[in-house]
Structures are given as structure tokens and as C-alpha cells.
Amino acid sequence: MKICFATNNQKKLDEIRDILGDEYDILSLQDIGCHEELAETQKTLEGNSAQKAEYVHQTYGVDCFADDTGLEVYALDGEPGVYSARYAGPGRDNEANIRKLLERLADKKDRRAQFRTVISLIIDGKLRQFEGCIKGEIIDEKKGTAGFGYDPVFVPSGESLTFAQMGSSKKNDISHRALAVAKLIKFLKKKK
Ligand code: ITT
Numbered sequence: 001m002k003i004c005f006a007t008n009n010q011k012k013l014d015e016i017r018d019i020l021g022d023e024y025d026i027l028s029l030q031d032i033g034c035h036e037e038l039a040e041t042q043k044t045l046e047g048n049s050a051q052k053a054e055y056v057h058q059t060y061g062v063d064c065f066a067d068d069t070g071l072e073v074y075a076l077d078g079e080p081g082v083y084s085a086r087y088a089g090p091g092r093d094n095e096a097n098i099r100k101l102l103e104r105l106a107d108k109k110d111r112r113a114q115f116r117t118v119i120s121l122i123i124d125g126k127l128r129q130f131e132g133c134i135k136g137e138i139i140d141e142k143k144g145t146a147g148f149g150y151d152p153v154f155v156p157s158g159e160s161l162t163f164a165q166m167g168s169s170k171k172n173d174i175s176h177r178a179l180a181v182a183k184l185i186k187f188l189k190k191k192k
């Protein structure tokens with residue numbers, strides 16, 4: 001089955017291809033001739049994820065899905081949440097985002113956080129959404145080099161390593177994205 005994953009984030013594309021396996025032929029935005037940044041101007045993960053999928057579906061006429069993900073930190077009232085990519089400013093500077101997060105948490109005992117992913121799928125012209133969420137905590141320094149984004153400071157509950165230390169194969173077994181994709185696959189299998 002061929003379907004486009006509407007993302008400009010190559011690491012997300014790699015993860016989704018790894019999680020979905022060979023049964024699904026995941027097209028990138030480049031594969032469908034889309035070379036533009038996708039707007040994310042909504043105030044929720046649900047809204048942004050739908051915005052990206054709807055834009056690609058309407059403009060390029062393909063079945064597609066998009067993922068919007070946020071890191072939600074309890075002691076910061078859910079920050080950075082939907083603003084995770086631009087937490088430290090419009091430049092989408094990952095190092096600066098992590099620095100700002102650790103500074104905000106410096107005097108906080110409560111380090112609980114969760115990654116939440118909302119996938120919006122548009123197939124046969126209809127929108128459906130699938131959520132995946134993993135709880136864990138933010139440690140006080142970066143550890144590991146795999147993955148992307150906030151992976152070096154997030155340790156999932158019940159684990160001792162950060163996502164960036166455990167590597168892609170373990171992350172892709174248990175992550176927020178894997179949980180959302182499992183629901184997506186269940187839906188796609190029922191449709192066949
Ligand atoms: P697209 O919108 O093009 O898919 P993006 O990088 O803008 O790519 P999001 O808006 O969904 O993706 O993600 C916001 C930020 O959240 C992202 O830039 C990362 O810093 C972080 N993030 C998302 N998924 C993550 C993951 O699995 N692990 C660590 N950080 C992640």
C-alpha cells in the first residue's frame with residue numbers, strides 16, 4: 001500500500017518507515033513533488049496534525065497522514081507542548097530548546113513529562129486521528145546521541161536510559177509514535 005507521510009522531518013520519516021515495515025510504501029513529500037514547509041498555525045497537536053494532512057491531501061490529491069508531536073512537562077503546565085519545535089524561538093534550534101527546558105526545570109523536583117503524538121490520516125477523503133502517549137521524566141543533562149529532538153533528556157517510565165541512549169530499534173518499539181502508528185495500522189488492516 002502506498003501512502004504519503006506529510007513531514008519535513010527526515011528523522012520522523014525514518015522512524016515511521018522502520019515502525020511500519022515493508023508492507024507499506026511510505027512516500028515522502030519530495031516523492032509527491034512537494035518541496036514547501038507545511039504550515040502549523042493551530043493551537044493543539046490535533047489541529048496542527050490535521051492542518052498538515054489536509055493541506056497535502058487538498059493540494060497534491062494523495063492519501064496521506066501527518067504527525068504532530070509535543071513534549072508535555074507537568075511542572076511547566078504542559079509546556080513546551082504544541083510549541084516544542086520553536087520553544088526557544090522561531091529558529092527551531094534543538095540545542096537551545098533543550099537548554100531552555102533544563103533551565104525552566106532547574107529548581108523543580110517534579111520532573112514528570114510525556115511525549116504525545118497525534119497522527120491525522122486522510123484516506124477516501126475522510127480524516128481520522130490516532131493518538132500515542134508515553135510517560136517518563138526529564139533528566140538534568142543530555143545523555144545519548146541517537147534519535148532527535150528532546151530524546152537525550154527523556155527517560156521513559158520503567159526504563160533507565162534516555163530515548164537517545166537506547167537507540168532507534170528500542171525507541172521504535174515503545175515510543176509515543178509507535179503507539180499511534182499501532183492504531184493507524186490496526187485501522188488500515190481493517191480497511192483491506
Ligand atoms: P513536521 O511538522 O514536518 O512533521 P517537526 O519537526 O516540525 O516536523 P513536530 O512539530 O511534530 O515536528 O515536532 C515538534 C518538535 O517536537 C520536534 O521538532 C522535536 O523537537 C520534538 N519531537 C517530536 N517528536 C519527537 C521524538 O520522537 N523525540 C524527541 N523529540 C521529538
